Amino acid sequence: MTPKILVTGAAGFIGFHMVKKLCASGYQVVGIDNLNSYYDPELKKGRLAESGINAGPLKENELVTSAKFPSYRFAKLDIRDKSALEKLFNTEGFDYVLHLAAQAGVRYSITHPDEYISCNITGFYNILECCRHWPVKHLLFASSSSVYGNRTEVPFREDIPVDKPVSLYAATKKSNELMAYTYSHLYRVPLTGLRFFTVYGPWGRPDMAYFSFSEKITNGEPISIFNNGNLQRDFTYVDDIVDAIERLVNKPETEKEAEPGVKGSALYRILNIGHSDPVVLDTFIRELEKQLQLEAIRINKPMQAGDVLTTYADVSALESIIGKMKHTSLTDGLGRFVKWYRAYKNLPVPENADKSAV
Ligand SMILES: NC(=O)c1ccc[n+]([C@@H]2O[C@H](COP(=O)([O-])OP(=O)(O)OC[C@H]3O[C@@H](n4cnc5c(N)ncnc54)[C@H](O)[C@@H]3O)[C@@H](O)[C@H]2O)c1
Numbered sequence: 001m002t003p004k005i006l007v008t009g010a011a012g013f014i015g016f017h018m019v020k021k022l023c024a025s026g027y028q029v030v031g032i033d034n035l036n037s038y039y040d041p042e043l044k045k046g047r048l049a050e051s052g053i054n055a056g057p058l059k060e061n062e063l064v065t066s067a068k069f070p071s072y073r074f075a076k077l078d079i080r081d082k083s084a085l086e087k088l089f090n091t092e093g094f095d096y097v098l099h100l101a102a103q104a105g106v107r108y109s110i111t112h113p114d115e116y117i118s119c120n121i122t123g124f125y126n127i128l129e130c131c132r133h134w135p136v137k138h139l140l141f142a143s144s145s146s147v148y149g150n151r152t153e154v155p156f157r158e159d160i161p162v163d164k165p166v167s168l169y170a171a172t173k174k175s176n177e178l179m180a181y182t183y184s185h186l187y188r189v190p191l192t193g194l195r196f197f198t199v200y201g202p203w204g205r206p207d208m209a210y211f212s213f214s215e216k217i218t219n220g221e222p223i224s225i226f227n228n229g230n231l232q233r234d235f236t237y238v239d240d241i242v243d244a245i246e247r248l249v250n251k252p253e254t255e256k257e258a259e260p261g262v263k264g265s266a267l268y269r270i271l272n273i274g275h276s277d278p279v280v281l282d283t284f285i286r287e288l289e290k291q292l293q294l295e296a297i298r299i300n301k302p303m304q305a306g307d308v309l310t311t312y313a314d315v316s317a318l319e320s321i322i323g324k325m326k327h328t329s330l331t332d333g334l335g336r337f338v339k340w341y342r343a344y345k346n347l348p349v350p351e352n353a354d355k356s357a358v
Pocket residue numbers: 008009010011012013014015032033034035036044077078079080099100101102103104105119123142143144145195196197198199200205
């Protein structure tokens with residue numbers, strides 16, 4: 001039997017790439033997303049069109065089949081709508097769930113805290129409840145490197161204490177990890193939390209620096225350099241994450257003691273998923289300038305509330321399960337992003353740019 005997987009946040013950046021990968025790997029895929037307007041919903045509709053779904057006539061909570069991938073169906077559905085979610089689980093019977101839907105973004109959580117509590121806490125609770133009542137073989141969910149807060153010892157390992165989140169976004173992701181442990185311990189839901197590290201690539205997110213910097217640089221507008229550029233990020237190319245997750249789906253955790261000195265067990269683990277080669281902001285901007293063949297106008301600004309100084313993934317735990325991760329270089333990854341960006345925005349391609357397909 002073809003395994004069936006639910007992907008939440010399927011019109012989002014990572015979800016869109018995951019759907020394509022899972023269809024190619026022989027899964028029956030059901031995608032859901034509420035297509036909210038945190039960033040331009042046209043980009044989300046564009047991703048859907050790219051996966052064969054016409055977003056125009058979509059009706060709430062109704063599955064439509066992709067014109068491109070026969071094994072893919074999509075519904076506009078909000079994970080806060082518990083009864084719609086329950087109906088979906090009841091009628092579909094999923095083998096696996098990949099939960100990516102969330103209110104993302106650190107800075108937005110300062111101004112719009114409500115969205116984070118309702119989507120990331122209540123929405124996640126609804127997913128856990130469904131996986132409890134309609135059991136699945138493995139529920140994987142997106143956590144974030146932001147749970148490490150302002151820890152200074154690097155690289156970040158999953159077993160270091162992470163109880164000092166510096167944004168509400170990070171606090172909701174840490175809460176998800178705790179709720180997941182409880183559901184695994186009490187109801188034996190096999191769970192894996194994935195701490196993503198600054199994912200970038202084609203069809204990416206306009207609220208993230210690589211995308212907004214590209215927009216500003218191509219428009220001749222200045223870019224803000226926070227903390228004098230004294231920030232490091234473990235930029236991870238989207239295909240590398242997607243490839244690793246696909247290899248992890250059918251490898252749930254087996255029964256394991258919580259940790260030495262703690263009674264109780266669960267089918268639960270937390271894994272970093274990142275590039276393990278952080279770069280300072282300035283190196284990143286110079287690489288982007290090279291790819292765009294344009295110079296940025298820089299304005300120095302102080303550190304922003306909620307931001308962290310560094311992120312750096314130790315991925316040895318993940319690699320002990322799936323083998324070596326793919327590691328696309330920043331040059332190659334940004335090159336592919338810029339090529340997509342120029343095509344998406346109908347920008348002229350410089351004479352000496354690589355013109356092969358993305
Ligand atoms: N991109 C990164 O660098 C990064 C880093 C760390 C963690 N993450 C996490 O990975 C996941 C995917 O991130 P992404 O970069 O693809 O973000 P994204 O915003 O592009 O995708 C999330 C999708 O979820 C949908 N969504 C939000 N609330 C919903 C709701 N209530 N019901 C249904 N759909 C809803 C949105 O419309 C969006 O399409 C998120 O959980 C995010 O927090 C991403």
